[in-house]
Amino acid sequence: MRSGDATGSIKRRLVVQLGLVTALLSIAFFLAVRVVAEKAATDTQDNILAASATSIVEAVYSDSGEVRLELPYSAITMLSTVSEDRVFYRVLVDGETITGYDDLPLPEGRATGIGPVFDTYPFRGEALRTVQVARTLSVQDQPRQVNVVVGQTRLGLGAISSRITTNAVAIGTAFFLVATALSFLAAQNAIAPLDRLAQVVARRGPNDLRPVTAAAPVELVPLVGGLNSFMERLRQALTRSEDLITEAAHRVRTPLATVRTQAEVIHRQTDHPASKKALREMIRAVDESSRSAGQLLDHAMVTFRSDQLETQEINAADLLRDVVDRLQPTAELKDIHLALELDDDPVTVRGDIILLQNAVRNLVDNAIKYSPADTDILIKLSGEGACQMAFIDQGRGFGEADLTQLTSRFSRGKNVDDVVGSGLGLTIADDVARAHGGALDICSNQEGPGACVTLVLPLS
Amino acid sequence: MRHIGFAALLILLAQTAGALELEESRRYEVADPQSELRVLSTADVEVFEPIILAFQQENPATTVQYDVASSSEVMRGLYEEGAAYDIALSSAMDLQIKLANDGLALSYSSAATESLPGWATWHDQVFAFTQEPTVLVISKAALEGVPVPRSRSALIELLRTRPDIFDSRIGTYDVRTSGAGYLFATQDSRNTENFWQLTEVMGRLNARLYCCSGQMIRDVGDGRLAIAYNVLGSYAQSRLADTPGIEIVEMDDYVSVMLRSALIPVTARSADESGRMIDFLATLSARPDLVAQTGLPAVVPLRPNEAPERRPIRLGPGLLVFLDKMRRETFLRSWVSSMEQR
Known part of the structure; x- marks a missing residue:
């Protein structure tokens, strides 16, 4: 069976697409973490700056008409608890610097007691985050505007930011790897029903045309339905042709029997040697035709029964004995001796008795047909490893014929032109063997001329 | 003669305008000078001399100019006069921190400075080398x-x-x-x-x-x-x-x-040149002979619960408060x- 050309793989496409989505999500996650974390870090610094500036502005007091400040120790140390950042401050009263760095610029914006104003600008060679808070102080009944500016470099913030970045990269990468692995599993899982269905169909025997009943997901139901209806049509077509053959064989056999009887009657009544000879030829041809029709019937039956085996325990020796008894008269006509060589131990197989009888009968019949008169046919049963039934004749063998082609329907050896045959005997035996999970081994007889055919069946 | 007098007057003027008030000054020449290290310090020459000589043993091509001034003069010289020095050693921790905080010190980092305890350095600019x-x-x-x-x-x-x-x-x-x-x-x-x-x-x-x-x-x-x-x-x-x-x-x-500390002023010729002296001072604890000669106890890591009443003054902007x-x-x-x- 040839497979169609593959165009891409569903699994690969799923994995690649899920991988791309994951990568996008990882990048988005990384950016989000960074933005949020940087914002948090900046807010933290701003809060501490505001706290520092507020504690300074609250420490401003008036002393006999003069605005004074006792710079709180904690206002500065709270800024340096985490990092070793540089700190600047400036205190103004009505726009006049009273202490601190008088070149420290005021943050842009207005602070009129509503809330702190933040700004970032370069100062003395480094970026500075500054805050300004304001307060009104009444000095001798005059309102005085006090502004406090506190600035801090962003070294600690940079360290936090780079630590966050490192963590975000690590988490993003881990997320990507885990998600990619999971998407690989998900893809595998998603196409598993497809794999299962393919296996169910691929495991089937060549003649198994039953509908697929394996559970399939909704998406595969149309495919399974299509497959089943296709197989149903195929099965019907096959059944029709088998029926036709069976019907034809039946219809041919009955008139043939009449012809044979009539020919025999005439043969007995006539004395004319030429006519007698012609009649004998006629009877022989009729025999062959009726045998072929019988084989066609057998084959149709084998094909039919193979689909639904009715298995039972069968003693191989009994089976062989039975068939040999039945064909003994045919063999004796040609003075052929059927020798049965059985195993000491009983050999049992599990199978359809009718099919197995059919197979064995066809093989023995074949052997008789192709054996010269007054020879032996050895039928050997061995239970070693498997049930092996060997049929060894002293006939012409298979010559140069391709041994693997012999079991095809209507295929015959190349050296059988003088013997009438349908070419179905080996096919029937082979079909039966396969239906039972066994095989038909064909080889030329190793000891002298003749053929050796072995029917191998698994032991029960 | 008049010219010489005029020139002398000019030199005198130049010195008094920009100059620091030095208490002591000594130059440690070497046979084949390749570089010069100008040190401004608050420690007396006789106290610090063993360290300079030991440093020159390791750096035989470095002339050392050692000037001594009071801590406020050191501050004034570096902060206001822009005096050119390669290294400033001072016992005034607050002034050293102010110099660094206000951007008048260069950053320097090496294995030796990394090995100092966290409380003995600030901002990679101030390095304590004694604890007194x-x-x-x-x-x-x-x-x-x-x-x-x-x-x-x-x-x-x-x-x-x-x-x-x-x-x-x-x-x-x-x-x-x-x-x-x-x-x-x-x-x-x-x-x-x-x-x-x-x-x-x-x-x-x-x-x-x-x-x-x-x-x-x-x-x-x-x-x-x-x-x-x-x-x-x-x-x-x-x-x-x-x-x-x-x-x-x-x-x-x-x-x-008190932590005596070193920093590299922005007027230094090169932070790496000055860094050799910083490294030497940062590893002073490895030279017990020098510690004994100078009487300057080197920085050693504090052990938890050991002498909790001995607290090194914390290097950092807190010192700016006072x-x-x-x-x-x-x-x-x-x-x-x-x-x-x-």
């Missing part, structure tokens, strides 16, 4: 038969009960003129509730005010002082041998540990009114 406790130096003769005070409360009690011994015989820094004295006083005011009480008691007993530890130790040795408060322990230790009458007392309640113009005014006003309450 402040101590009480007492005259054995004056305090004969008197229990040695081990805490500030005990000291206050002793001063109160024995004015006969201590009147006019207490020495301490004049915090208005001494940078180190101001640093110790402000740290005391933060760390012990007894500071202002102690200052008042000293003021009542007509305490004598000094600019430097050296003079105080000498006066205790001479018997002029019975007691000197907040003296640098390292100086006292180095004078112990030739000043037999003194005894060093470390307080039990709290000891300020440098604040107004805070300083307020502090000095309180200090003067406590000290001079006649």
Whole structure:
């Protein structure tokens, strides 16, 4: 069976697409973490700056008409608890610097007691985050505007930011790897029903045309339905042709029997040697035709029964004995001796008795047909490893014929032109063997001329 | 002749306009000079000389110019005059921090500076290389038969009960003129509730005010002082041998540990050149011979629960607080009114 050309793989496409989505999500996650974390870090610094500036502005007091400040120790140390950042401050009263760095610029914006104003600008060679808070102080009944500016470099913030970045990269990468692995599993899982269905169909025997009943997901139901209806049509077509053959064989056999009887009657009544000879030829041809029709019937039956085996325990020796008894008269006509060589131990197989009888009968019949008169046919049963039934004749063998082609329907050896045959005997035996999970081994007889055919069946 | 005189006048003018007031200056020449290291320091030449000579042994092609100035002069020179130096060593931690905070120091980092404990460096710009406790130096003769005070409360009690011994015989820094004295006083005011009480008691007993530890130790040795408060322990230790009458007392309640520190001024020729001296100082603890010769205790990591009363003054912007113009005014006003309450 040839497979169609593959165009891409569903699994690969799923994995690649899920991988791309994951990568996008990882990048988005990384950016989000960074933005949020940087914002948090900046807010933290701003809060501490505001706290520092507020504690300074609250420490401003008036002393006999003069605005004074006792710079709180904690206002500065709270800024340096985490990092070793540089700190600047400036205190103004009505726009006049009273202490601190008088070149420290005021943050842009207005602070009129509503809330702190933040700004970032370069100062003395480094970026500075500054805050300004304001307060009104009444000095001798005059309102005085006090502004406090506190600035801090962003070294600690940079360290936090780079630590966050490192963590975000690590988490993003881990997320990507885990998600990619999971998407690989998900893809595998998603196409598993497809794999299962393919296996169910691929495991089937060549003649198994039953509908697929394996559970399939909704998406595969149309495919399974299509497959089943296709197989149903195929099965019907096959059944029709088998029926036709069976019907034809039946219809041919009955008139043939009449012809044979009539020919025999005439043969007995006539004395004319030429006519007698012609009649004998006629009877022989009729025999062959009726045998072929019988084989066609057998084959149709084998094909039919193979689909639904009715298995039972069968003693191989009994089976062989039975068939040999039945064909003994045919063999004796040609003075052929059927020798049965059985195993000491009983050999049992599990199978359809009718099919197995059919197979064995066809093989023995074949052997008789192709054996010269007054020879032996050895039928050997061995239970070693498997049930092996060997049929060894002293006939012409298979010559140069391709041994693997012999079991095809209507295929015959190349050296059988003088013997009438349908070419179905080996096919029937082979079909039966396969239906039972066994095989038909064909080889030329190793000891002298003749053929050796072995029917191998698994032991029960 | 006139020209020479004119030139001399110009040189003199140039020197007085920009120049620092140096207390000492010594040049350590080498046979084949490749580079020069200009050091501005608050430590006396005789104290620091062994370190310079040892440094030159490791760096035989470096001439060292060693200039000594007071800590406020060091600050003024670097902050205002832009004096060109490759390294500045000072015991005034607050001023060193201010120089670094205000952007007048260069950053430097090496394996040696990384090996310093976290509390001994700031911002990769200020590197502590000694830890020197402040101590009480007492005259054995004056305090004969008197229990040695081990805490500030005990000291206050002793001063109160024995004015006969201590009147006019207490020495301490004049915090208005001494940078180190101001640093110790402000740290005391933060760390012990007894500071202002102690200052008042000293003021009542007509305490004598000094600019430097050296003079105080000498006066205790001479018997002029019975007691000197907040003296640098390292100086006292180095004078112990030739000043037999003194005894060093470390307080039990709290000891300020001053960190002598180095920084690279922005006027340095190259941070890496100066870095070799920083590295040498940062690894001073590996040279016990130099520690013994100079009497400067090297920085060693603190062990938890070991001598919790010895607290190194924290390097960092906290030191800027007492440098604040107004805070300083307020502090000095309180200090003067406590000290001079006649």
